[in-house]
Amino acid sequence: MSSYMAVLRLPFAARTFAAALVGRLSYGTVFLSLTLALTSATGSVGRTGAVVAVFALVIAGLAPLRARLIDRHGARRVLIPLSLAYSGSLLGLAAATWRPGTPLWVLEGAAVAAGATAPPLGPTMRTLWRAMCGRDRALMQRAFSLDTVAEEVIGVSGPLLVGLLVLVVDPALGLVLSAGLVAVGTVAMMASPVVGTAAAGRPRGSAEQQEPQEPQERREQPAPAPRAGLFRRRGLRTDRTASQRPLARILEPVVAATGVGLGLGAQNLVIVAFAVQRHQTSAIAWAEAGMSVGSIVGGLVYGAVTWSAPARTRLPLLTAALGLCVAATGLAPNVWALTTATTVTGLFMSPLMACAYLVADELAAEDARTAAGAWVNNAFNAGSSGGYAAMGTALARLPLGWCFAVAAAPMLVAAGVARAWQPRVKEAAPAPEAGVDVAEAVPVAVQ
Template identity: 30%
Template sequence: MAVGYLEILRTRHAARLLAGTLVGRLPNITGAMAVMLFVRAEGGSYSLAGALVAVYGVANAVGQPVLGRLVDLHGQPRVQMAAALVSALGMVGFAFTGVEQLAAAYVFVAVAGLFTPPLEGGLRALWPSVLRKEEQVHRAYAMDAVAQEVMFTLGPLLVTLSVSLWSARAALVLLNVIGVLGALSVVVSAPSRAWRSAPREAHWLGALRSPGLLVMLSAFLFVGIALGSITVAAASYADSRGGDAVYGWLMAGLGLGALVGGTVYGARQWSGAPERRLRVLVALLAVCYLPLMLMPGPVAMTALSALAGVFLAPCIACAFVLVDRHAPRGTVTEAFSWLVTTFTVGSSVGTGLAGPVVEAGGALWGFVVPGAAGGVSLLVLLVTGRVLAVPREGAVVAVAAENDPNRAVEPRFSSGDRA
């Protein structure tokens, strides 16, 4: 797998696109944590912090599919760059407004979320045009998930370092300036400038007319709720165990676990249908959230956080395959953006739900939420298994399965979405 990753990264433009996308997404990756620390530094409550994070997440959820559809219709550079600039200005405005002027704070946070550029969906739309071979695209999806977890590991540490060296306000500004530079690196590249979506059937539902995609979105809504609730529960736990430094390590541990899990997942070949594999992965994800309720000391709790993250990246990597299988032709960026949207909405709901739960019952009850949400996600996948197994209408069948040594027949990737 290491050789396979190197082969992809040596492909022209691949390393730049991956790095630029990850850096460009840094404000979004660290947004919930940075906003929460800033609100707490300004003297705001957990409920206020959770509400602002929820507004940011909901606005992000609204903006991602809209911007994704605009990318499919008009190309990447104009949409991605303009969105990145407006989003950064919104968060910088929030940083200098603070929480005393609540109306302005909510507006700025909403603008920052609404215009977050759909870089994640854009990258996955670019992979087929850069790599050409379907087996490389499968591997790139796994590498993409692993690389994201590197940022989820380093991002919290970067936030806490910036807060320690300067302030929570400076951290917000710095992260968004870096994000704009990452987006710029992507949109000026040749693949981004040349990419065009495949011809699409005019339909007001766009990607949402696919039943299989709707199933995926329903399941990952609850995965997002689980992850969002951990953010608040971990903050409450850290307040009595060492403060912001412990909180940063818990969040970094969660990302590190996902990094390890994603690396192991991508290191072997998988046979069989990916929808069955996703059910197993989501079940394991839900089970690994349960030990967090033990709430041991900071070192052991960091280890449990890492365990809780182990199956996150494999779930995401497997979901990429299924989203592409079920996305209607010409809607690939929008489809991936809907997945990001659903995950973000779930995360925002999780933070908004966990805030009052933590204030009412403490960190213990906050850690109950992710296990319950993971169980509901598994239930959705089990109940809708037949729908998820049916490929999208008009899918092309090819002898090229996801990491399948038996070369089982399944619908191929959307190669029609190449430049």
């Protein structure tokens, strides 16, 4: 635990992280709040599902774009307007669901507005962690592990908070709570001094982060060729080829996150079938609780250990281990064995995501780190939805035990792809520009 205290003792780390968690708690409360408010207002599960699906799809579809805006224009300029617009959209949804009779198109329009403006607080916080940790990769691993565990806790506590809230007030007030959390948390997070000194997400030549002046001899060199200038305007290095664009650079963690999302999404539906087949629906809650507990414990242990193998080596190993655990879950004969199996599976969940974020940070270009984290997060979420949807066909044709093996297959394939891609990325990585140490581009400590 002392290793995590070292993370929180970094200048301004505790206050920045606390503010970010307040804002991110909104994502733990908003989906259940929206579902309950819509069900109460429309009286239709079908309409509720349509609006929630629109909300989730727009959030996922535009997440990389919002993160890229932060990389180009800075966190304060982007996140504060986004958070205020998002809060206003949630308040509009709360007003629309307060009384029955609101047309479906109005609800969907408000959901689109909210999804389009949802601020990427998680990717931004990980970018700030990098700025605070500087070149200390071990410290950054602990910071990312702590961050991932906190996300897991939010995923569990958010719905519980909403469940308690709706016992005494209208479900629409859950949307009001979500709006307040994200507005207060984002503004407090952006008030932290570390935001103004973080190199990632700061456009070159801005007032807050000026590049060092080049020697006169270098400034008088001829201008680069037009093609190089085009790439530099896009925020890419001048020596990149088409195959070295930002998404290609972070293919390893994106593929791993996609495979894990597919597998865990599929496993969730198989667990539901397992519980229904045995007439023990409580097994669903026990299995999910076991997964969460395992993930929290695994993340805390993983972050506290100093690993000799680099993160890029650990990533495919963690992905394969998670896949093997999911496959082994198919051997569970009863609810208690199932819960034990999901708890063991959870031990690898937070470590894998923390490692994926760390690898994405290592491989991404200096001015695309927030977007890299958003791509990893989005890949997991999209994979989870796709795996849940696709598993229905397998459940209809295969024995239940084999369905767990099917759920594990995307993870094992992703582990192989991530491992096979490593030499290609290593060879393609551009050399640092003359006279510039890339690792020094981020300040080691905040003044």
